[in-house]
Amino acid sequence: MVNLTTTLSTLITANHILHYHSVVDAMGHISVRNPANNATFFIALQMGPAVVSSPKDIGEYLIEDGSPVNGTLGGYAERYIHSEVMKRYPDVMSVVHSHSEDVLPYTLKSVFLNVSPRSHIISGDSVPNFDISTIYTSSTPHDMLINTPVLGAALAQTFGINTTNPTSPLHTTILQRGHGFVTAGESIEMAVDFASYATSNARVQTTAILLANAMGGGIKYLSSQERKDCADMNRWIAFKPWKQWVREVERSAIYDNELGTPPGA
Numbered sequence: 001m002v003n004l005t006t007t008l009s010t011l012i013t014a015n016h017i018l019h020y021h022s023v024v025d026a027m028g029h030i031s032v033r034n035p036a037n038n039a040t041f042f043i044a045l046q047m048g049p050a051v052v053s054s055p056k057d058i059g060e061y062l063i064e065d066g067s068p069v070n071g072t073l074g075g076y077a078e079r080y081i082h083s084e085v086m087k088r089y090p091d092v093m094s095v096v097h098s099h100s101e102d103v104l105p106y107t108l109k110s111v112f113l114n115v116s117p118r119s120h121i122i123s124g125d126s127v128p129n130f131d132i133s134t135i136y137t138s139s140t141p142h143d144m145l146i147n148t149p150v151l152g153a154a155l156a157q158t159f160g161i162n163t164t165n166p167t168s169p170l171h172t173t174i175l176q177r178g179h180g181f182v183t184a185g186e187s188i189e190m191a192v193d194f195a196s197y198a199t200s201n202a203r204v205q206t207t208a209i210l211l212a213n214a215m216g217g218g219i220k221y222l223s224s225q226e227r228k229d230c231a232d233m234n235r236w237i238a239f240k241p242w243k244q245w246v247r248e249v250e251r252s253a254i255y256d257n258e259l260g261t262p263p264g265a
């Protein structure tokens with residue numbers, strides 16, 4: 001039997017973890033598919049992730065078109081990122097969208113690669129970079145926001161198709177040029193893990209590039225085989241950090257979860 005309180009408690013704590021680790025600032029967001037109704041998803045209303053604390057702070061929306069349901073009023077303009085990724089990939093249960101300043105430079109210029117074994121951003125040779133300018137029309141605002149189902153669908157397509165499992169995306173992470181990145185997972189815990197290690201990977205890669213430029217010698221990136229095998233390894237180890245991260249935010253005075261500790265954490 002589905003326990004919605006468990007889902008919402010986990011979603012609230014996930015907001016805090018993403019903020020605690022600077023994956024999101026006051027603007028990023030995380031969603032979860034409704035375990036009791038495959039046609040809707042939950043995501044916080046218009047507020048910073050650190051202050052999400054109760055079910056009344058969370059809205060419910062249709063995956064089909066991102067419209068609010070069950071009394072929800074308003075919400076994030078960018079919720080179509082979440083609705084369209086979930087629509088295109090039925091196996092995706094949770095999506096994170098971040099404007100991390102660690103990752104942002106890689107959306108503008110460099111190739112973003114796995115440099116840490118705990119990163120699982122790469123399924124191919126590089127992380128796809130969605131360029132919204134290819135979708136804009138002359139009559140639409142060029143504000144970089146994914147604020148319509150059409151833009152959301154174009155972004156979702158960037159995740160690619162996993163040919164051995166077409167209901168799952170090929171990539172766990174994509175970049176958004178000049179904006180941020182998106183991760184998708186089969187659970188809240190997985191999406192948080194992917195997003196956290198994408199930002200830490202960016203910090204490590206930036207440091208490695210600066211060191212190489214300052215000292216010479218170049219960078220020896222993980223090989224294609226190493227990236228693939230680390231990505232496979234990380235899929236089963238993704239739950240390991242969760243309990244520790246829950247403990248961290250529970251003992252931090254700025255966060256409050258009225259539903260208590262997520263069960264199992």
Ligand SMILES: [Zn+2]
Pocket residue numbers: 078097098099179180
């Ligand atoms: Zn955004």
